[in-house]
Amino acid sequence: MGTTQLEFDSDVERRVYEYVEARxxxxxxxxxxxxxxxxxxxAKPPRSGTESATRLSVPACNxxxxxxxxxxxxxxxxxxxxVSPDAGTDRHETDEFEYVVRxxxxxxxxxxxxxxxxxxxxxxxxVDERVADAxxxxxxxxxxxxxxxxxxxxxxxxxxxxxxxxxxxxEIPGEEDAADETIGWVNVHGFELPAREHTAELTVGVxxxxxxxGVGGVLLERGIAWADDxxxxxxxxxxxxxxxxxxxxxxxxxxxxEATRADHYRIDGELVDEVQLATRLDESD
Numbered sequence: 001m002g003t004t005q006l007e008f009d010s011d012v013e014r015r016v017y018e019y020v021e022a023r024x025x026x027x028x029x030x031x032x033x034x035x036x037x038x039x040x041x042x043a044k045p046p047r048s049g050t051e052s053a054t055r056l057s058v059p060a061c062n063x064x065x066x067x068x069x070x071x072x073x074x075x076x077x078x079x080x081x082x083v084s085p086d087a088g089t090d091r092h093e094t095d096e097f098e099y100v101v102r103x104x105x106x107x108x109x110x111x112x113x114x115x116x117x118x119x120x121x122x123x124x125x126x127v128d129e130r131v132a133d134a135x136x137x138x139x140x141x142x143x144x145x146x147x148x149x150x151x152x153x154x155x156x157x158x159x160x161x162x163x164x165x166x167x168x169x170x171e172i173p174g175e176e177d178a179a180d181e182t183i184g185w186v187n188v189h190g191f192e193l194p195a196r197e198h199t200a201e202l203t204v205g206v207x208x209x210x211x212x213x214g215v216g217g218v219l220l221e222r223g224i225a226w227a228d229d230x231x232x233x234x235x236x237x238x239x240x241x242x243x244x245x246x247x248x249x250x251x252x253x254x255x256x257x258e259a260t261r262a263d264h265y266r267i268d269g270e271l272v273d274e275v276q277l278a279t280r281l282d283e284s285d
């Protein structure tokens with residue numbers, strides 16, 4: 001699926017983007033310190049095999065970053081650089097509350113992982129706990145939440161030429177000084193393997209107190225639209241057979257059951273089948 005085919009005006013711009021993308025967020029000075037250039041272009045490397053390198057000047061670094069900002073590859077908020085997915089914010093309302101659906105960013109990392117784990121703890125969703133571990137390792141990991149992610153601990157959103165991972169969140173904006181409340185998510189993950197580059201895995205979930213209000217359907221449609229725009233032909237999800245709410249949601253939106261794997265999960269001491277569902281995006285209704 002839509003592993004982003006990136007084009008850059010220079011190798012330095014490519015490396016700046018890759019540094020920010022791998023970490024999810026970075027300050028300008030951090031980028032300047034990490035992305036080095038040869039002191040003398042074309043110079044023969046030292047005998048040790050390492051190239052002499054130096055930091056970019058502040059004007060040169062800012063020029064490269066500003067080009068990426070102008071091209072839309074990166075965005076900047078409060079002095080921090082982020083990957084900039086080509087997606088906007090939509091507003092929705094139910095009989096009970098109003099909420100927005102928007103692309104997630106690194107500020108959402110902890111809230112998204114916590115929500116995924118709380119839903120997974122119900123025993124209804126299994127694969128999503130793996131997703132949570134991918135974007136926010138548990139506290140037993142050497143990285144704490146206050147630390148910036150490294151390229152070994154994938155960023156929340158990945159948009160590169162090998163992998164696409166997109167999150168959208170549903171949130172209720174906080175009033176006055178109150179924090180926004182994350183109430184749902186959808187994750188679309190494309191693969192780098194050539195044989196599967198036309199497919200994507202989608203997972204979606206909503207906090208229990210906000211279900212049966214249409215939020216899950218809105219998130220599902222947003223994720224499908226993203227996959228479709230990225231050139232994906234098939235989106236799939238595998239869930240426990242006991243998750244009747246998710247099965248109803250997907251089948252209501254036209255997903256079809258492709259297979260069942262017997263006794264694939266053990267949930268609360270009981271063996272549970274896995275149901276594999278998918279929807280095709282290259283077929284007309």
